[in-house]
Amino acid sequence: MLNGPVDEGYVEAVLALVEQIPAGRITTYGALAAVVGGGPRQVGSVMARYGGPVPWWRVVRADGTLPPSHGDRARGAYLAEGTPLKLSGGLDLSRAFWDPVTGD
DNA sequence: TGGCTGACAAACT
């Protein structure tokens, strides 16, 4: 337990939401940041450090474009889960966006 | 102590 440092609460909140993202759906860093607080960059930083055990590929940019760091790993996951992809190589936010606030 | 960096976002040209 322990829980030592406070950041753990913040990290836990972010990871919890990411784990709640249903397959075939995606959310944005800004949306998560709006729920857990802080800024979108902070969410990204947390994911980079502690986002190992969570489906981080379901978290994308606000434009629906794939983050440079995701790599082909995320692309395969999208196809495998049936995530609505756009011909431009991005994601169809209008169709695949999942709201962490309402949970739908 | 000040400045740079970073899984971002929104606005402007």
Add this chain to the structure above:
DNA sequence: AAGTTTGCCAGCC
């Protein structure tokens, strides 16, 4: 439509 610039928040040098 695309590329560039500024802002935000926290951690690290």
